[in-house]
Amino acid sequence: MTDPHRPPEPHHAHCRELFARLSEYLDRELDEIQCREIEGHLNACPPCQACFETLERTVALCRQMPSRPVSGDFARRLREAVARMGAAAGAGRTS
Amino acid sequence: MPPTPTSKPKRIEDRDSPLIRSIQAGDADGFYALVRRYQQPLFNFGLRMCGHAADAEDMVQDTFLNVFRYLQDFRFESQFKNWLYRIAASTCIKRRRRSQYAPEPELSLDDFLPGDENAVAGETPPWAREPLERVLDQELAEKLQEAIVALPEKYRLVLVLRDLEGFSTEAAAQILNLTPTNVKVRLHRARLFVRDQLKDYFRHDRPAPAA
Incomplete structure (x- = not known):
């Protein structure tokens, strides 16, 4: 039996349309009207709300990914490679 | 004239x-x-x-x-x-x-839709609710890196430039010679792909946090 106090199910055909714009919403790339439309839908649609929150967390995790330092050995090899490029360019100019 | x-x-x-x-x-x-x-x-x-x-x-x-x-x-x-x-x-x-010469697969938005709504609990899982610093450890960083590398290259480039290197949509479009709309479409699909990989990881591989 359905609960009479439960709000009506949101129109899920609408989900796809809003789902396609969740990243733009997250990145604040939508206008105010579109934002309000998405917020209204998220409040009424728990699956889309959960989807949005996991997407938001995914982006936050990507932004917090630790970076790895360049090894001293690679930095040395890079300097040597630049020196070789410079020498080759210099030889090219004088030949 | x-x-x-x-x-x-x-x-x-x-x-x-x-x-x-x-x-x-x-x-x-x-x-x-x-x-x-x-x-x-x-x-x-x-x-x-x-x-x-x-x-x-x-x-x-x-x-x-x-x-x-x-x-x-x-x-x-x-x-x-x-x-x-x-x-x-x-x-x-x-x-x-x-x-490698294999053509790159396309990611479709429909592959990431919540799907049959009756099958979805509709609850935000703990990994999206707990404080970020509690969630992001070395193991998750490795899982995230694997998920990023598993993305088809054209999506990976956009995600890495936007969400890891911090370029704007316009700058990423300029770097990749794409329209801003194209960048947004690829970014959204890339994020959904990575999100699905993380969901699977938290559902199957990650031990439950100590109470």
């Missing part, structure tokens, strides 16, 4: 401009300074793109080789950093084409 005024492209000044002008004027040591400034971010960009330190190092070296060759042609019509990453992205694409 009056002559049409010819508009000169706008010159863009940024923190790199003085150094680039100095190198173009013949300052040989300036190039070492440029390498020191960008070797770290480019290495991490390469690592995200290739997944292996050795490949990332090769990509960085090839990128600087191309920068060295073409820097005289740089006309300050974009930010230097965008021009540099354009070369780095193109180096990544060329290296992949040398190593």
Whole structure:
């Protein structure tokens, strides 16, 4: 039996349309009207709300990914490679 | 008919401009300074793109080789950093084409839709609710890196530039020679792909947090 106090199910055909714009919403790339439309839908649609929150967390995790330092050995090899490029360019100019 | 005024492209000044002008004027040591400034971010960009330190190092070296060759042609019509990453992205694409010929799969939005709504609990899982610092540990960072590397390259490039390197939509579009709309479409699908990988990880592999 359905609960009479439960709000009506949101129109899920609408989900796809809003789902396609969740990243733009997250990145604040939508206008105010579109934002309000998405917020209204998220409040009424728990699956889309959960989807949005996991997407938001995914982006936050990507932004917090630790970076790895360049090894001293690679930095040395890079300097040597630049020196070789410079020498080759210099030889090219004088030949 | 009056002559049409010819508009000169706008010159863009940024923190790199003085150094680039100095190198173009013949300052040989300036190039070492440029390498020191960008070797770290480019290495991490390469690592995200290739997944292996050795490949990332090769990509960085090839990128600087191309920068060295073409820097005289740089006309300050974009930010230097965008021009540099354009070369780095193109180096990544060329290296992949040398190593594999299979066409890249497309990601479809429909593959990521919540699906049958009755089958979805509709609850935000703990990994999206707990404080970020509690969730992101070494193991998750590795899982995230695997998920990023598993993305088809054209989606990976957009995600890495936007969400890891911090470029704007417009800058990423300029670097990849795409429209901003195209960047947004690819970014959204890439994020959904990574999100699905994380969901699977938390559902199957991650031990439940201690109460």
